[in-house]
Amino acid sequence: MNNAVLEPSLSPAAGTAVKRRMSFWRFARRYPSVVVGGLIVLIMVLIALFAPVLAHYDPTRPLSDGLSQMGAPLPPNHKYWLGTDTEGRDVFSRVLYGARVSLEVGFFAGLISLFIGALLGIISGYFGGWVDMVIMRLTDMVLAFPFLLFVVALVAVMKPSVTNVFIAIGVFGWAQMARIIRGQVLAVKELEYVQAARSLGASAWNIIFKEVLPNVITPVVIYLTLAIGQNILLEASLSFLGFGVQPPEPSWGNMIQEGMAYFQLAPWLIYAPGLMLLITTIGFNLLGDGLRDWLDPKVGR
Amino acid sequence: MSDALLTVSNLKKYFPIRKGVLRRTVGHVKAVDDVSFTVQKGETLGIVGESGCGKSTMGRSILRLIEPTGGEVKFENTNLTKLSKGSLRTLRQKMQIVFQDPYASLNPKFKIGTILERPMQIHGLYTPAERRKRVASLLERCGLDPSAAEKYPNEFSGGQRQRIGIARALTLNPSLIVLDEPVSALDVSVQSQIINLLEDLQEAFSLTYLFIAHDLSVVRHISDRIAVMYLGQTMELAESLELFEAPLHPYTQALLSAIPVPDPDVKRERILLRGDLPSPANPPAGCPFHTRCKDAKDICKTKKPVWKEVRPGHHVACHLYS
Numbered sequence: 372m373n374n375a376v377l378e379p380s381l382s383p384a385a386g387t388a389v390k391r392r393m394s395f396w397r398f399a400r401r402y403p404s405v406v407v408g409g410l411i412v413l414i415m416v417l418i419a420l421f422a423p424v425l426a427h428y429d430p431t432r433p434l435s436d437g438l439s440q441m442g443a444p445l446p447p448n449h450k451y452w453l454g455t456d457t458e459g460r461d462v463f464s465r466v467l468y469g470a471r472v473s474l475e476v477g478f479f480a481g482l483i484s485l486f487i488g489a490l491l492g493i494i495s496g497y498f499g500g501w502v503d504m505v506i507m508r509l510t511d512m513v514l515a516f517p518f519l520l521f522v523v524a525l526v527a528v529m530k531p532s533v534t535n536v537f538i539a540i541g542v543f544g545w546a547q548m549a550r551i552i553r554g555q556v557l558a559v560k561e562l563e564y565v566q567a568a569r570s571l572g573a574s575a576w577n578i579i580f581k582e583v584l585p586n587v588i589t590p591v592v593i594y595l596t597l598a599i600g601q602n603i604l605l606e607a608s609l610s611f612l613g614f615g616v617q618p619p620e621p622s623w624g625n626m627i628q629e630g631m632a633y634f635q636l637a638p639w640l641i642y643a644p645g646l647m648l649l650i651t652t653i654g655f656n657l658l659g660d661g662l663r664d665w666l667d668p669k670v671g672r
Numbered sequence: 673m674s675d676a677l678l679t680v681s682n683l684k685k686y687f688p689i690r691k692g693v694l695r696r697t698v699g700h701v702k703a704v705d706d707v708s709f710t711v712q713k714g715e716t717l718g719i720v721g722e723s724g725c726g727k728s729t730m731g732r733s734i735l736r737l738i739e740p741t742g743g744e745v746k747f748e749n750t751n752l753t754k755l756s757k758g759s760l761r762t763l764r765q766k767m768q769i770v771f772q773d774p775y776a777s778l779n780p781k782f783k784i785g786t787i788l789e790r791p792m793q794i795h796g797l798y799t800p801a802e803r804r805k806r807v808a809s810l811l812e813r814c815g816l817d818p819s820a821a822e823k824y825p826n827e828f829s830g831g832q833r834q835r836i837g838i839a840r841a842l843t844l845n846p847s848l849i850v851l852d853e854p855v856s857a858l859d860v861s862v863q864s865q866i867i868n869l870l871e872d873l874q875e876a877f878s879l880t881y882l883f884i885a886h887d888l889s890v891v892r893h894i895s896d897r898i899a900v901m902y903l904g905q906t907m908e909l910a911e912s913l914e915l916f917e918a919p920l921h922p923y924t925q926a927l928l929s930a931i932p933v934p935d936p937d938v939k940r941e942r943i944l945l946r947g948d949l950p951s952p953a954n955p956p957a958g959c960p961f962h963t964r965c966k967d968a969k970d971i972c973k974t975k976k977p978v979w980k981e982v983r984p985g986h987h988v989a990c991h992l993y994s
Contacts, residue, residue, distance in 0.1 A: 573794050586781060
């Protein structure tokens, strides 16, 4: 603000590098959670992508030497790094494949809710009036509806499957997203540069895409990152309750469920998927919080 | 000076006040109430008034950035108020607006070049190469280096941003520019530079200005004629010189007496306005100014004065002159 005094120098020396590139280490020191969270997420994505390469055994088939002579699961050893489960399957391979389901659901359910939420949120915020009323009451209804009840009803109608988990989480997640986006749009649309675009003769959709969207995208990306972490947890809960991924297909949720009964005998059955779940969720949350510090100047540095 | 470029007649903008669960309308804020005037081709009409008197709302409803509640706006020979959205968008090339806050009027995500090319893109004017050339020449015309096109808005000071805002308004070769307090957010030293720029541009591109401001000395410098607004209504309209030398309306007289004189020896009678600006949601009956007027008579409390020409080119709405 105070550089207005320098007004007479109308063109500051051109040629000076305007954008300073921060070195990676300086960046990592200022925003450690972006780096740590990003690294965790990256590792998890790599695990999910290369699960078939990394896993030594078929995650769904009982192994011939997977159980002890007494028929008990094997504790972690040099052959089965995380032990075997009650069916004699390799827990390590199952955990790796479980990452696929978790990330898939987290990501795609996030995208579904982003798409629906962005569309409705933008329409609601930009056009206002009765459209806004209808959409916002609809989101209120979705937010007030008990999630588990909905899932139980959905599963009762359709078969429990990964696809239905996508739908359930995505269809529920959009309401929060729509509210966030609507709020952002409401704030941005009154700004003078949006009014300026109107006075220049731009159409409503042109303004939405060119002026409004670029300025609401940051909080949306941040929220999406946090939502993916949430979705992964939700998928685990649903699979744990038996509404999601069905055995023998592995998911961290149903692995924990299966291992629960043998917790005292074979604690690795719960620890392995539980820790993965914990680390992944923390990773996404760190990344989301870090992105907010980095990209959203309003929070202050 | 005879062709009217813009004719505003009985323009009204009421904002409903809604209360309760059912959002029933319980009243209206009369932001602009029955305003009429014309703007001649090539002139600058200054609009002054206190904060909240409806100056900006009026400027925006003339351009239909806000839909007016009633009245008519004629631009050249087109009735803007009846125009479809599509034809209005095309016609917007001819009328532009420069905003008050140079920090909010430029999209922070785009380079200056993109911001300035956008209006031409919207209307499909010129080839990309021509657009870039035009942007460079406009930047130069507005006192900025053409290299500014490669920078982002946050790299500029308030005054420089305002120059960019003016350049954007010029990209489409408009004939009318509404200047909505274009200098009130700037330092005094920068204000005069922007005013001078506006005057140069007016001459170079034969522009017509509607200059909205709350600072009389700024308006006096640039305007050919000045309209004084109070609570959404025009109180007085006259040639700039005449308004300053021989103001008729008591409100105008009070405003003028508030301008500081830089000479300490000059003794001057200061007309102090008593009380606050009444709420535009509940304006006084009769003349809106009677609650603060030193010359208020009984008739002022009941009957609204008519807007009439008391001298050639000098309009006033006051019972003292009827």
